[in-house]
Structure formats: C-alpha cells, structure tokens
Amino acid sequence: MKLPGHDAIARQAGEHLVTRQVKLPRKAVERPIRQVGKRLLMALVVLVGTALIVWADRGGYHDNSDGPVDLLDAFYYATVTLSTTGYGDITPVSDGARLTNILVITPLRVLFLIILVGTTLEVLTERTREEWRLNRWRSTLRDHTVVVGFGTKGRSAIQTVCATGLKKEQVVVVDPSSKVIDAATAEGYAGVIGDATRSDVLRRAELHRARQIIIAPQRDDTAVLVTLTARQLNRGAKIVAAVREEENAPLLKQSGADAVVTSSGAAGRLLGLSVLSPAAGMVMEDLIQQGTGLDIVERPVVKAEVGRAPRETADLVVSVVRGHRVLGYDDPSVGTLQLTDRLITIVRASPGAQTTPYARTLPID
Secondary structure (H helix, E strand, O other), rough: OOOOHHHHHHHHHHHHHHOEEEEEOOOOOOOOHHHHHHHHHHHHHHHHHHHHHHOHHHHHHHEEEOOOOHHHHHHHHHHHHHHOOOOOOOOOOHHHHHHHHEEEEEEHHHHHHHHHHHHHHHHHHHHHHHHHEEEEEEEEOOOOEEEEEEOOHHHEEEEEEEHHOOOOOHHHEEOOOOOHHHHHOOOEEEEEEEOOOOOHHHHOOHHHHHEEHHHHHHHOOHHHHHHHHHHHHHHOOEEEEEOOOOHHHHHHHHHHOEEEEEEEHHHHHHHHHHOOOOHHHHHHHHOOOOOOOOOEEEEOOHHHOOOOOOHHHEEEEEEEEEEOOEEOOOOOOOOOOOOOOEEEEEOOOOOOOOOOOOOOOOOOO
C-alpha cells in the first residue's frame, strides 16, 4: 500500500477543519428564548413590586409637576429609578420614603440591573468557566479510552466497551468533523476536533495517559499514520485498529497496533458463511452483537477450575489465553488449566448484566 506523506494528509485535513479544540459533554440547558422570557418576567416582577411599594407610601413622595403621586407616577418613578435614569421630577420627601429607598428600592435596583445584564455576564464568564472545566477534566483523566473516528465502527466499539462498565466520562473521541464531535458530546463523551495524525491533537485527548486506543478512521493510510503517532506518544497502551483491506493488516501491526480487525474481510466472510449456512451466520452475528442472545467473553480461571481440562468447566470454552498465546480449546499444549490462564467463553447474555467482551482478533497458535 502506498501511503501519502504525513504533512500532505495534515494539510488536506486542515483545509476543511474550522477549529481544533476540546469539547466536553454538557448538561441539557433551556432554550435561549425561554431563558430570555424568564429574565424579562423577573424584571417585570421587580418593576411591579417597586411601583407598589412607592404607591403604598405615595404620601412620602412629591411630584414637582402636579404635587400628589398617583399610580401612574408610581410606575414612572419605579421605571426611572430601577433603570438609574433618575430625572428627579419625583422625589422621596418623608423620612419613611427615604429609608425605604435606602433599604428596599436600592437593592431592588441592583437586582433589576443584574437581571438585565445577566446574559452579558454569562457570556463574559463562559470562557472562564469552560477553561476551569477543561483544566479539571485534564487533571482527573487517567487510564481512559481514546477512540479515533466516530463512524459506525467507532460508535459500535464504544458501545461495546461501555457495556462492560466503562464510564462515558472515561471515553475521548477524536474526529476532524465538528458535527461528529457534537454528536459524540451529545451522547456524553468528551471530544477533540482535529486531525488524529497530528501529535498535538492526540495530546489534547490526553492519549499519553490512556489505557487503550481504538483507531477506526475511514481510510487505511490514515489508520497507519494514527497508529504510528499514537504508539510514539504512548508505549504501553493497548492499540486496536480497524482496516478495510486485509492486505494492510500486517502494516498496522508493524506500526504498533496490538490487534487489527479487517472490516471488509470480516463482513465478506460473514456473508459467505450466511450463504453456506444461514443458521451459522445468524449465530456469528449474534455473537458480534453485545448484550443479546449469546456473548463471547474473556474471564480469568477460578481456583476450582485449576487442573481441569477446558471442556470440564461449566462454560463453553473456545480458547485459552496463556501468556501472549491464544490456544484453541483442543490444542494439546493446553493440557490442564492454570491459575494465570484466561478463558474465552461463549455465554448466554443476561439483560442488564455487565460482561467483559473479548474484543481482540488474534491468531490461534
């Protein structure tokens, strides 16, 4: 496979990339029109309350134009006072009216101004609040999962991993499309907008502190470059990558991927199996779908199973993981189970139960 240069791909991605930033999931907020309506209603309540206070003590006020203060004058005085216009044509003359202005109307004036400029204050504080959230997120993010690409493959991978108990707060999605990242944050995941082949973008995803990395872009050459960059930033993380063409799988492994899944090849084999045996195809598709029918899971060997053969366990064992080798259940080298072994088993999916799926595609020695 001929790969284009790293810089060329970065430039192409940068042409359609509007911004590069981190987006954190937000809680549901009210629509802007409702927020404005609430503030206007609060301001009206303060205005009416102030006018009624002045009207109740109208004898302590003097109107320079006609003397006595009526209800209209009370609303007029409340309006010009709360808005700090203060024409001075209506003034408090009694001690009680002046004391009421000091203790009641002045605080109401401050409240009225806060309500009116609330939107402006919110805009001014939004950046500070967002920076604080981002800094706190970065300081607490450890051993998380980075997913490059939020298409069908990336989305399904996240759903499968989260079905095992991984919290959404521990998932960071990287994608060059702002719309895709908006969709990811709407589902509760943190998102980073940018070209994942660039190390600075992956650093914003805190990839150097991640435990596992799922690479599922649209192009195989992009997957290779992302794998190279990710492995350079994080030597110890588990990297699982997806490619379309099977011939590119060895290149992904040479680039640093621990496991490679061939999407087109797997789909083609499933199609062929379904043609030969529709029932077998249905079983395989059932195993792929997490949480329904049958699930394939990886679990440790319990003490009661030590010394037994794989077929003597209560579960249906298909493979035994011993060290870095994956052995078939009928492999003579398996012998009896050891306490350090892990079993790949097929179990009946329990609704609502959390399992640990075996999400790696490795050859059986």
